[in-house]
Amino acid sequence: MYADLLFTGGPVLTPEGRTATAVAVTGDRVSAVGRDEVHDLAGPRTEVVDLAGRLLLPGFQDAHVHPVPAGLELTQCDLTGARTADETVAAVRAYAEAHPEREWITGGGWSMEAFEGGTPTKELLDAVVPDRPVYLPNRDHHGAWVNSRALRLAGVTRRTADPADGRIERDGSGEPSGTLQEGAMQLVGRLTPPVTPADRLTALLHAQHRLHALGITAWQDALVGDFLGMDDPSDAYLAAARDGSLTARVVGALWWDRERGPEQIPELVEKRAAFGHGRFRAGSVKLMLDGIAETGTAALLEPYLDRCGCATANRGTSFIDAGQLPKYVTELDALGFQCHFHALGDRAVRDALDAIGAARAANGPSDTRPHLAHLQVVHPDDVPRFARLGATANIQPLWAAHEPQLDELTIPFLGAERAAWQYPFGALLRSGATLAAGSDWPVSSPDPLRGIHVAVNRVAPDAGHGRVFLPGERLGLSQALTAYTAGSAYVNHLDDTGRIRVGALADLVVLDRDPFEGPPEAIARTRVAQTYVGGARVYAAD
DSSP: OOOSEEEESOOBOBTTBSOOOEEEEETTEEEEEESGGGGGGOOTTOEEEEOTTOOEEEOEEEEEEOHHHHHHHHTSEEOTTOOSHHHHHHHHHHHHHHOTTOSSEEEEOBOGGGSGGGOOOHHHHHTTOSSSOEEEEBTTSSEEEEOHHHHHHHTOOTTOOOOTTEEEEEOTTSOEEEEEEEGGGHHHHTTSOOOOHHHHHHHHHHHHHHHHHTTEEEEEEEEESOBTTBOOTHHHHHHHHHHTOOOSEEEEEEEOOTTSOGGGHHHHHHHHHHHOBTTEEEEEEEEEOOOOGGGTOSOOSSOOBOTTSOBOSOOOOOSSOTTTHHHHHHHHHHTTOEEEEEEOSHHHHHHHHHHHHHHHHHHOSOSOOOEEEEOSBOOGGGTTHHHHHTOEEEEOGGGSSOOHHHHTTTHHHHOHHHHTTBSOHHHHHHTTOOEEEOOOTTSSOOOHHHHHHHHHHSSOGGGSSOOOSSGGGOOOHHHHHHIIIIIHHHHTTOTTSSSOOTTSBOOEEEESSOGGGSOGGGGGGOOEEEEEETTEEEEEOO
16 A cells, blocks of 8 residues: 655654655554665655655643644734833834724733832833733733733732742732732723634644744643633633644643632543544643742742842742642542642642652552643752653743843842752753653743753753753753653653654654754754654644
8 A cells, every 4th residue: 555645755754763754654554664674665646745854753742832822822912022121112012003903912921120129110001002901910810910901800909818839929008019920910891892713713723833843743731711801711722623623633631729628529530531532632730739939929948038138938839738738649640640740840740750659659550640840949859750650740941040030039049059050951860750842821932942952951952051050950862852752752642653664653844954963952953844744744834
């Protein structure tokens, strides 16, 4: 039988290396991998792709991403390109002037390092949008910037108490200054205009196109549910799965409502059954254990430091009671759910591993494949526990480089010892842990090749030969590629993907070069030429 699709002129990245030069695809699966002998499968109707020395590899998979909010932000006030306070304010002004019909100014993506202390003020927004409320989450989506009109509409004053899971930033007189952290975001966010199902579907398809253009063929949506004003994207996924416009393979991580307890588990079981359709299924549960280090809400074993280097009383925030977490995880594991943890601080990481250990002790071995995302600070004692417990380290490599948000808003408040425990990719791999990789888009760029660049170099893609961040934690190029392919396929339970081998689904990417042939410093210059899902081309560069 002749192949439907034939790639020739390799190299081809397989589990054995880059010795193969040709791959045949029949239907939606790989039917042959080899060298010149594969050419015999070319028939009169076979589409032949000449790689011309460009690398063919498995499709990238993003193990932690938020495509629908990202797609929505791209159509609103998108601040991701602004680097300074002036640029950010100018972008808000330009958007507001271009959209006088908008009742609210919404969007987001501003960088904390653009503002002193990472907390912009309401006065900056009042100067450019005095007549309409403004609500703009930051790049990390753990804080929001609002103007005076938004605060008045929400009734937030100096007398408003901080919510249990958040903080209202205040000026010297106690007045709300314009930044709302974590759960306090909802004080204003709940008032923003609702997003329609049609808007969510459009956002999903817009995001899917961008992800395919970056070689991403599958992902895990890290928040399927309602949280801090972000709408549940499940209706968009189901609509796209039913009409065939969902070309990616998607796993949804159902949101664990941190205000509730185990009584929500039957609802999660119902959602898992209802959401399985076509290329979308929802067999994972997202448990957000803590916040982020920049705002002092990542949960730490020991206190944060102040600007003078002295210990404070703050150890961060645990959004889920650590005493109850093992019970929740044990019950979810027994029901066959995967647990997907948001864990930045070392206390959150330890709490997650303890909960997984409790589930293993109670339920025995299972194939639920729990994974911990972000892993900014990991105590050295906990590094070997990942492999022992079968917990995958879900890394966001792009964050593991010197940049102002890390150097100015995080490291001084961790201290030298804990700063050396950040993003320990190399140590985790050496200990035997499985690595998966993701972007957390729209928090940071969804481009896997930029993430791979940082994983290999520990230097930001645009920093040239900048200062290396913890060089002992660098990965090799093959190891970083494996995290973004086979590693993420593993946590997604997509075992027929992630590797190029006979019988695997033909989810494939053609790069514009072979990055193994160039210097590591050039990895981020690599681009995607073509992307295939199940043998069907879903993206081709112009």
